[in-house]
Amino acid sequence: MAQLILNHVTKNFGGRPAVSDVTLTVRKQGFLALLGPSGCGKTTVLRMVAGFEQPTDGSIEFGERRLADAVFSLPPEKRNMAMVFQSYALWPHMSVAENVGYPLKVRGVSGEACRRRVTEALALVKLQDFAERRPTALSGGQRQRVALARCLVTEPDVVLLDEPLANLDQHLRKAMEETFRVFHERSGATMIYVTHDQAEAMALATDVAVMAEGRILQVAPPAEIYARPEGRVVGGLIGRGSILRLRLPENAGRQLDWPLLRQALGDGGQVRAGPLADVLIRPEHVHRAADGIAMRTVSCVFEGERFALDLTLSDGQRLKAYSSVAMAEGTLAPFVVSGGWRL
Numbered sequence: 001m002a003q004l005i006l007n008h009v010t011k012n013f014g015g016r017p018a019v020s021d022v023t024l025t026v027r028k029q030g031f032l033a034l035l036g037p038s039g040c041g042k043t044t045v046l047r048m049v050a051g052f053e054q055p056t057d058g059s060i061e062f063g064e065r066r067l068a069d070a071v072f073s074l075p076p077e078k079r080n081m082a083m084v085f086q087s088y089a090l091w092p093h094m095s096v097a098e099n100v101g102y103p104l105k106v107r108g109v110s111g112e113a114c115r116r117r118v119t120e121a122l123a124l125v126k127l128q129d130f131a132e133r134r135p136t137a138l139s140g141g142q143r144q145r146v147a148l149a150r151c152l153v154t155e156p157d158v159v160l161l162d163e164p165l166a167n168l169d170q171h172l173r174k175a176m177e178e179t180f181r182v183f184h185e186r187s188g189a190t191m192i193y194v195t196h197d198q199a200e201a202m203a204l205a206t207d208v209a210v211m212a213e214g215r216i217l218q219v220a221p222p223a224e225i226y227a228r229p230e231g232r233v234v235g236g237l238i239g240r241g242s243i244l245r246l247r248l249p250e251n252a253g254r255q256l257d258w259p260l261l262r263q264a265l266g267d268g269g270q271v272r273a274g275p276l277a278d279v280l281i282r283p284e285h286v287h288r289a290a291d292g293i294a295m296r297t298v299s300c301v302f303e304g305e306r307f308a309l310d311l312t313l314s315d316g317q318r319l320k321a322y323s324s325v326a327m328a329e330g331t332l333a334p335f336v337v338s339g340g341w342r343l
Contacts, residue, residue, distance in 0.1 A: 002063025003028055004049065004158060004190055009058035011044050018044045020214040021058070026207075031184050031191045033201035035237065036211035042194045045211075046160050049192065050083050051076035062157065081158040082151035086166050088143045090135040097122070097131040100149045107154070121149035124186055125179060141172040148183055159183075161193045165200060177203055198238055202226065210234045228254070228341060235280040235343050242281050242319045248342065249274040256340040265293050265313060265337065278343040283308070285339045286321035292334035295319065297327045311335065 004026040011019040019041040026032045034042040047053040049060060051073060059069040067074045082103075090099050101118045104110075109117070122128045125145035135143055144164060151159050161180075165173045181204065184191055195201050201208050202222040209219045210233075218230040229235040235243055246264040248256075256279065264279070286309075295311040298318070309321040321335065 002065075002157070004192075005061045006045070006049075007059045007061070009045070009048065009055045009060060011041075011048060011053060012056040017056075017214050019048070022214075022216050024209060024216060024219065026190055026192060029188055029190055031193065031204060031206045033193045033195060033205035033208045034211060035195055035198060035201040035208055037196055037237075040211040041214040042211050043162055046083075046162055046192060046194050049158070050081055050160050051079055079158075080154070080156055081160060082154055082156040083160040083162065084144075084147045084151060084164045086163045088135070088147045090143060090146060092135055095132050095134060096127060096138070096146050099135065099146055100153055103150060103154045117153045118149075121152040124152060124183065125149045139172075140168050141176055144168065144176055145179060148179065152183070152187055155187075156189055159187065159189045159191045161191065163194055163196070165195075165197075173200070180204055202238075208238075210237055212237075229280065229343065232278050232343050235278070235341070240283055240320055242283075242317075243343065244279050244281060244313075244317050244319070244340075245276055246279045247274050248277050248279070252277075252342065254342045256342060258336055258338055261337045261340050262293065280341045280343055281319060281337055282339075283320040283322050285337055286311070286319060287336050287338065288323065288333055289336040290334060292336040294332055295335045297329055297331040297333070299329060300327045302326070 006022055006024040009019060009022045010017060022045060034045060036042050044053060048055055048068065051068065054073040055068055055070055057070050060067045067079060091102065094102065097118050100121055101114050104114045104117060119128065122131055125148050127142060127145055127149065130138065130142065135146065138146065165176055168176060177200065193204060205222060207219060208222055208225050210217045210225065212233050218225060218234050225234065226238055229238055232243060235241060248264055252260060252274065295313060297309055298312050299310040301308045307323045307326050309323050309327060311319045311321055313319060327333065
């Protein structure tokens with residue numbers, strides 16, 4: 001299966017760039033999450049890949065085929081792609097089976113071949129017993145699975161998902177994440193998933209592309225982008241870490257250990273030599289220990305399996321931490337920071 005490649009893609013609306021110079025390669029049969037805040041351009045990228053928008057500059061290619069550039073755009077129906085919308089986009093007057101089979105009908109597939117593919121698709125999303133129901137008789141999660149089954153019957157090369165879980169409650173979202181993973185494994189399609197929810201992106205994707213202000217800031221597997229984010233924006237979007245402004249020695253690397261951090265944190269964030277740097281510290285790296293640095297508890301929130309602490313350092317900077325026991329507001333206690341990452 002071919003790779004999907006975006007080469008320096010730009011899209012302007014009214015002379016203003018919504019997407020700026022985006023270069024991106026989506027690996028074959030990969031699951032890419034486009035992650036970023038509202039208005040960052042991620043849905044515009046998805047719509048250009050689908051063929052609903054044309055690039056102002058740059059090109060989009062799938063294997064040897066050019067799908068779009070500034071002067072040409074292949075129509076959506078000729079791209080062999082399927083799109084799942086946040087609103088599900090189901091026909092209310094059709095049954096579940098008719099909704100799933102509609103793309104086949106448009107392509108001229110009918111009879112036993114159509115019935116077989118619809119049955120297989122509904123079985124994959126565990127809705128074979130709901131084939132004759134109307135969408136209005138289904139829950140939100142079931143409607144989303146109907147939309148997925150409708151994608152599957154067309155055997156698309158690329159599946160595009162535009163915040164498909166945004167309208168579901170937390171319980172249904174977790175259940176649907178597993179459905180998406182199975183769908184990806186079974187279909188063999190390349191998938192691009194637009195979301196502003198970093199937990200979804202990290203749980204589902206094989207690669208995450210972080211966007212802000214129309215640009216791609218970093219593309220990496222979830223574990224890498226969590227452990228080694230590039231820059232303050234990515235570090236702030238991924239995870240629940242704290243970004244501190246600390247003065248580090250000139251020869252400090254990017255992976256920081258406790259002896260170095262102790263020096264930087266122990267004197268109000270001041271070290272005799274070295275420039276100021278942004279340092280990301282994850283809450284799981286902050287532990288209460290007798291030989292640590294004194295920090296004061298500002299707040300303590302129970303999260304079920306743990307307590308989330310908000311600590312303050314001597315210079316007023318804030319640090320997030322986790323604890324297995326509650327700590328009263330105002331408590332002064334020693335903490336060790338076992339690791340950090342210079343952004």
